Amino acid sequence: MSGRLRSLWRRGRWFVFGLVLVLVVPPLFGALALRVSYAGDLREDARTRGKDAIWLGHAWVDGRKKDADLAAFAERIKGTGIRDLYVHAGPLEHDGTLPAARYPRAKWLIDAVHRTMPGIRVQAWLGDVLATHGPNGLHLEKAESRAAVVTSARQILDTGFDGVHFDLEPLLSDDAHYLSLLDDLGALTRARKAPLSVAAHQIDPLPGLHSVNGAVTGREKWWSQEFFGEVAKRVDQIAVMSYDTWMPLESLYGGYVAQQTSLALEVTPESTDLLMGLPFFYEDDLGHHENAETVEAAVRGTRLGLGRTDPDRERFGVALYVDFAAEEGDWAAYRDGWH
Secondary structure (H helix, E strand, C coil): CCHHHHHHHHHHHHHHHHHHHHHCHHHHHHHHHHHHHCCCCCCCCCCCCCCEEEEECHHHCCCCCCHHHHHHHHHHHCCCCEEEEEEECCCCCCCCCCCHHHCCCHHHHHHHHHHHCCCCEEEEEEEEEECCCCCCCECCCCHHHHHHHHHHHHHHHHHCCCEEEEEEECCCCCCHHHHHHHHHHHHHHHHHCCCEEEEECEECCCCCHHHHHHHHHCCCCEECHHHHHHHHCCCCEEEECCCCCCCCCHHHHHHHHHHHHHHHHHHCCCCCEEEEEEECCCCECCCCECCCCCHHHHHHHHHHHHHHHCCCCCCEEEEEECHHHCCHHHHHHHHHHHC
């Protein structure tokens, strides 16, 4: 081999070695950190505070669900910590309006829940796809769209819902228009003495990761911890969508949830309910591996994060996603692990 070839070979070898360091070593250390985060003893007092929630599908307000279904559901949640029902009453139109025809049986549900399940609140779950990556969707940057969303919230409260829960996606970190919308919604809900609740993106596992991911993929999966805190202080309740995490193993997923719980607790005001999402659904794709993202792992991770970060916090719970995809094992894991 000539000297020139040897030189090129050495350069190529170091290039490959450098590529391995960049692509392989950080994920390995990250995986090790998550695995360590999933280890340890659970605090006995890191359990339900009676402030849990569940997302319910549209069938509860469009006429498909009947009295017998509600009776069975009441029996299902009896003795659990569930206090809030996020009932899908949308979606919003892309201009922010909400046709009343979307929820014809809402009054039946609200009255029946209040009559048969004292203390349970019925919140309207509203949302839409945001025009974040294209022209189609709800444009939060338009003042008229934000005003229409506030009008829709007023409309839904006039219907009799106890509160309103918003899930707007995909929502980029540091979106000032979203914060402005929350300010306007908060003025309405405070005047009505109704809770304002939101579904939240996950927090950067590493500082600035949302920006790096956005630059590489053109998408942003996470919010900065600072932005999460800004959202949390504007609402009465914030539910972290702590699933669809890309984690391939149950131990890594549980460690990830423990980390997310700690990050969220650090910036959520004591006056705001913080809920961690539990995956009551089954899919197997790049974002969600059903064998990894289990209810058992999510509950354990939540308890570990709570116990390590703020064990005395009262305004804390879990949120179950979603009723129509849940299986018996999910309910059993929720009861056994969290109560």
